[in-house]
Amino acid sequence: MFAEVIVDISSGSVDKIFDYDISGFDVTEGYRVYVPFGNMRVEGFIIRTKNESNLEKSKIKSIIGAVDDFPCITKEMIELMHHMVKLYHLRYIDVLRLFIPSEMRSGRVKSLSKKILKFVGNKQKIEEILRKNAKKQIELLNFLQNDVKYYKSELNEKYSSVAVNKFIENGYLIESDEKYLRTPNYNVVSDKKVVHTDIQNRAIENILNNTHKTSLLFGVTGSGKTEVYMSVIEQVITKGKTAIMLVPEISLTPQVLSNFKARFGDEVAILHSGLSVGERFDEWKRIRFGEAKIVVGARSAIFAPLVNLGVIIIDEEHEQSYNSESNPRYITKDIAEFRKEYNGCPLVLGSATPSLESFNKAETGQYNLIEMPVRINGKEMPKIQIVDMLGEIRMGNTGIFSRTLLYELDNCFKNKKQAMLFINRRGFSSFMRCIDCGYVAKCSDCDVSLVYHKDEDKLKCHYCGKRYRALTVCPNCKSTRIRQGAVGTQKIVEDIHRLYPEVSVFRMDNDTTRIKNGHQKILAEFAKTTPAVLVGTQMIAKGHDFKDVTLVGIIDADQSLYQSDFKSVERTFELITQMAGRSGRNDSEGKVILQTYAPRHYCYKFIANYNYKGFYSKEINLRETAKFPPFTKIIRLLFTGENEELVKELVKKNYEGIQKLAGECEDKFVYIDAMKSPITRIQKKYRYQILIRIKQDDSQSIIDKIYNTCDKYQNPKVSFFVEINPSSLT
Ligand code: ADP
Ligand code: ZN
Numbered sequence: 001m002f003a004e005v006i007v008d009i010s011s012g013s014v015d016k017i018f019d020y021d022i023s024g025f026d027v028t029e030g031y032r033v034y035v036p037f038g039n040m041r042v043e044g045f046i047i048r049t050k051n052e053s054n055l056e057k058s059k060i061k062s063i064i065g066a067v068d069d070f071p072c073i074t075k076e077m078i079e080l081m082h083h084m085v086k087l088y089h090l091r092y093i094d095v096l097r098l099f100i101p102s103e104m105r106s107g108r109v110k111s112l113s114k115k116i117l118k119f120v121g122n123k124q125k126i127e128e129i130l131r132k133n134a135k136k137q138i139e140l141l142n143f144l145q146n147d148v149k150y151y152k153s154e155l156n157e158k159y160s161s162v163a164v165n166k167f168i169e170n171g172y173l174i175e176s177d178e179k180y181l182r183t184p185n186y187n188v189v190s191d192k193k194v195v196h197t198d199i200q201n202r203a204i205e206n207i208l209n210n211t212h213k214t215s216l217l218f219g220v221t222g223s224g225k226t227e228v229y230m231s232v233i234e235q236v237i238t239k240g241k242t243a244i245m246l247v248p249e250i251s252l253t254p255q256v257l258s259n260f261k262a263r264f265g266d267e268v269a270i271l272h273s274g275l276s277v278g279e280r281f282d283e284w285k286r287i288r289f290g291e292a293k294i295v296v297g298a299r300s301a302i303f304a305p306l307v308n309l310g311v312i313i314i315d316e317e318h319e320q321s322y323n324s325e326s327n328p329r330y331i332t333k334d335i336a337e338f339r340k341e342y343n344g345c346p347l348v349l350g351s352a353t354p355s356l357e358s359f360n361k362a363e364t365g366q367y368n369l370i371e372m373p374v375r376i377n378g379k380e381m382p383k384i385q386i387v388d389m390l391g392e393i394r395m396g397n398t399g400i401f402s403r404t405l406l407y408e409l410d411n412c413f414k415n416k417k418q419a420m421l422f423i424n425r426r427g428f429s430s431f432m433r434c435i436d437c438g439y440v441a442k443c444s445d446c447d448v449s450l451v452y453h454k455d456e457d458k459l460k461c462h463y464c465g466k467r468y469r470a471l472t473v474c475p476n477c478k479s480t481r482i483r484q485g486a487v488g489t490q491k492i493v494e495d496i497h498r499l500y501p502e503v504s505v506f507r508m509d510n511d512t513t514r515i516k517n518g519h520q521k522i523l524a525e526f527a528k529t530t531p532a533v534l535v536g537t538q539m540i541a542k543g544h545d546f547k548d549v550t551l552v553g554i555i556d557a558d559q560s561l562y563q564s565d566f567k568s569v570e571r572t573f574e575l576i577t578q579m580a581g582r583s584g585r586n587d588s589e590g591k592v593i594l595q596t597y598a599p600r601h602y603c604y605k606f607i608a609n610y611n612y613k614g615f616y617s618k619e620i621n622l623r624e625t626a627k628f629p630p631f632t633k634i635i636r637l638l639f640t641g642e643n644e645e646l647v648k649e650l651v652k653k654n655y656e657g658i659q660k661l662a663g664e665c666e667d668k669f670v671y672i673d674a675m676k677s678p679i680t681r682i683q684k685k686y687r688y689q690i691l692i693r694i695k696q697d698d699s700q701s702i703i704d705k706i707y708n709t710c711d712k713y714q715n716p717k718v719s720f721f722v723e724i725n726p727s728s729l730t
């Protein structure tokens with residue numbers, strides 16, 4: 001017997017299928033195996049077995065053995081691998097690595113067993129023997145009971161290993177091994193059983209009956225979508241099938257996790273970045289062995305090795321984080337579509353602010369549209385008030401808070417309530433600038449402005465993390481008049497402290513949440529403190545449900561509006577609408593203050609009226625006129641390398657190749673240009689790109705031709721990536 005093997009080495013030159021002999025080994029498709037490769041022993045994945053090989057028998061080496069005692073890649077995932085390699089122009093091995101916990105490779109994590117102890121002595125007799133001053137041993141003896149299992153590590157900790165070992169030596173405690181799985185702890189609440197509304201019942205039925213088309217569940221925040229998802233999953237499980245539910249990493253809040261645990265108990269496995277290496281591995285194994293039938297997780301949970309899928313749900317489907325933006329690049333919805341087709345199950349995309357692309361598909365009949373237009377408790381959405389910040393400046397207020405916002409903050413704190421202040425930037429301020437010559441401090445490796453972090457008094461590069469001394473003297477003109485640019489989270493925290501010393505302030509951004517469970521700790525503290533303010537970046541915009549929040553302040557709404565890509569307005573609409581949804585979720589009325597320097601921008605009118613469909617119509621027309629997605633596909637070919645000349649030369653060759661291709665395919669290409677990337681250098685690597693827009697119809701065959709063209713001109717010193725409809729072009 002022979003096997004086709006992909007070896008676990010990430011290099012373009014060995015990303016091929018190799019034949020090995022597996023005669024005499026008990027392995028099949030999907031197993032990981034050790035194979036001889038050159039003069040090394042490496043791990044590999046069997047992707048197919050066969051009776052014959054086209055190679056000469058004497059040239060085929062035998063595998064060395066199996067890595068695991070089970071096939072860790074399912075048949076479905078092997079097909080998915082082929083699909084992804086073709087769709088995104090990826091290496092086999094880079095795709096396969098997505099399918100198993102990274103820690104499994106090279107045996108970096110193992111299954112665990114724990115030492116357990118059982119007490120078998122006679123308490124009275126032992127007590128007589130023990131010396132009176134053996135305090136720990138006496139305590140231990142008092143604690144122990146017959147027929148109870150104790151973990152050795154726990155007893156050691158409480159009663160000292162000396163005491164425990166004495167008991168083992170004397171035969172009072174019998175030691176044995178127990179295999180165990182590291183399952184994360186959740187604070188399980190009791191399951192809230194609710195009676196579904198008619199709208200919910202219709203949505204559930206509609207989803208379950210649609211295995212053909214993908215469903216778009218368009219429901220305002222608080223319309224009861226989560227309850228719909230849970231009921232759909234419940235029904236699917238009852239039929240003996242399995243389910244995947246994806247949520248953005250940021251929304252994997254303790255609340256969500258405990259709700260799922262409460263409803264589904266051990267049948268649910270949860271995958272998120274807060275898990276330890278061992279926990280992730282063990283959760284993955286529970287899924288692979290069919291012990292967990294429901295997987296709730298962030299993006300990569302779409303690769304969960306469940307078989308017999310009954311439903312796939314992608315909540316907050318508009319979230320950018322569903323696209324992987326580093327190698328291997330992939331679009332989660334594409335993967336979900338593949339698995340939906342393979343399993344013949346429903347796929348649901350849910351959102352209060354669907355991506356324009358998805359809503360367009362619903363409008364044109366490619367998706368099945370399900371609407372949930374009202375909140376469960378029948379409450380109105382909080383009122384959004386737009387404040388013109390230029391007007392504030394004219395009135396002499398140059399601070400970061402408008403008078404309206406200050407007035408509302410006063411009110412909020414007086415009533416012992418909570419506020420959330422949103423700013424799309426962490427750190428103290430955006431940059432430091434010399435006001436005499438205009439010099440701005442930049443990262444020497446990345447060519448982006450550095451951000452000032454006051455707590456450390458350092459400038460930091462947000463792309464590579466490098467730190468620099470804060471500017472006091474301009475290196476360009478020696479002036480000492482250095483000013484900070486626009487504000488960030490730290491500056492707001494500082495101002496609130498000064499204005500409201502009695503109010504508790506919490507900050508949530510990439511800096512404060514870096515530690516394990518950082519998010520959860522901050523959120524838990526905030527939830528039980530009044531009056532209080534939570535200041536944060538977009539991390540605080542999504543999913544949270546705090547009953548005492550009655551005020552949301554958006555400090556500078558325009559920041560996301562002026563990013564230079566075609567999605568920036570869509571993103572602003574979505575972000576602010578989501579943020580507004582955090583206010584007034586309980587009995588008290590909520591308010592939203594939106595500060596802007598461009599109050600007449602069309603998007604704010606739609607935001608203030610919660611008019612998604614109005615916004616959609618306006619924006620989709622603009623896209624059509626300008627030939628942007630969803631009417632075209634954007635393809636970015638990104639070239640990076642330390643030698644700028646080499647990168648440029650290669651870009652030129654590829655550009656000419658694409659030009660030629662465009663000539664051959666007549667009117668399929670809408671736009672081709674080659675340029676420096678907006679961020680010209682990251683971690684010492686120069687970045688150039690070719691941007692292409694092609695017409696939507698027949699796009700995959702054009703993309704294949706582009707891949708073929710680019711394959712002709714490559715250079716090992718220059719990295720080359722392809723992105724289809726990238727959500728940001730930095
Ligand atoms: P969404 O996900 O659409 O924002 P949720 O599913 O979180 O909305 O529902 C909002 C709130 O309404 C939650 O507290 C939820 O428990 C509650 N809820 C959902 N469905 C019902 C129902 N049928 N009856 C009563 N309360 C419900
Ligand atoms: Zn200067």
Ligand code: ZN
Pocket residue numbers: 443444445446447461462463464465466683
């Ligand atoms: Zn840098």
